[in-house]
Amino acid sequence: MDNSSPQVRIWQVVSLVPAGAVVTYGQVARMAGLPQHARMVGSVLRQLPRGTNIPWHRVINSQGRISFPAGSAQYQRQQALLLEEGIEFIGDRVPLRRFQWQGGFEN
DNA sequence: CCCGTGACGCCAC
DNA sequence: AGTGGCGCCACGG
Numbered sequence A: 001m002d003n004s005s006p007q008v009r010i011w012q013v014v015s016l017v018p019a020g021a022v023v024t025y026g027q028v029a030r031m032a033g034l035p036q037h038a039r040m041v042g043s044v045l046r047q048l049p050r051g052t053n054i055p056w057h058r059v060i061n062s063q064g065r066i067s068f069p070a071g072s073a074q075y076q077r078q079q080a081l082l083l084e085e086g087i088e089f090i091g092d093r094v095p096l097r098r099f100q101w102q103g104g105f106e107n
Numbered sequence B: 001c002c003c004g005t006g007a008c009g010c011c012a013c
Numbered sequence C: 001a002g003t004g005g006c007g008c009c010a011c012g013g
Helices: A006-016 A023-033 A040-045 A073-084
Strands: none
Touching: A006 A023, A006 A040, A006 A073
16 A cells, blocks of 8 residues: 655654554554564654654654653653653653554554 | 664563 | 663664
């Protein structure tokens, strides 16, 4: 159903994640048809232009943690966005049991 | 073209 | 719970 480049498929998957939910890098990779390529997801998100409408902040690592140095400006920015959407943190991590998006249908 | 780096993930200690 | 090693691979120097 989709022959586009890995980069485009990653954008599409992340765009589907609803506010109030999160997904992991590895999960995005699998949903984009790129198993074992979690790292590429981070690489692609890193290149996103500023002001993009793609909800990049809803992507966190498999441990439920934000993949930026603790306390960095980027870390704080991402956490603020998640908190605004109702995501809860237990210490420095999001309990995936409750907030991880299960991809509704496609994937 | 080789090599280090890194928004990752998994597994072994 | 931390640390370390490895697989993967796009990028930049």
